[in-house]
Amino acid sequence: MSIFTDHPRSVGETYAEHFRAATSFGIPMITAGVACVLHGIFPFMFEKTGSNLVRRLYDRMVVNRVKMTHETTDGQQIDWCI
Structure with missing residues (x-):
């Protein structure tokens, strides 16, 4: 387990998928902050x-x-830490 892949794996993503998702939240957050x-x-x-x-x-x-919760096979909700 790697410090770079443990968390992404825990939310059902690869490192690249997690980077893309986190960045798609982070850039608008920075933009909103500047605004x-x-x-x-x-x-x-x-x-x-x-x-x-x-x-x-x-x-x-x-x-x-909600979408991810319905897609999980074990019925557990995905952890959404950014």
Whole structure:
């Protein structure tokens, strides 16, 4: 077992699949964070950008979690740590 593959394997992914999934959450999170900081400085900018991105990421994670739960053969829910 490797420190690079233990967690991905525990959620039913290869290292590459886990990297792709984590990156697809991480980049929008960084984008939302920058938008929120800029909104704090310039309140007229990015009024809903941060909350919209967070809502989309939440919806994606919940939909994927439900999908993965139904696909598991032992009936256990996949652990979704990012």
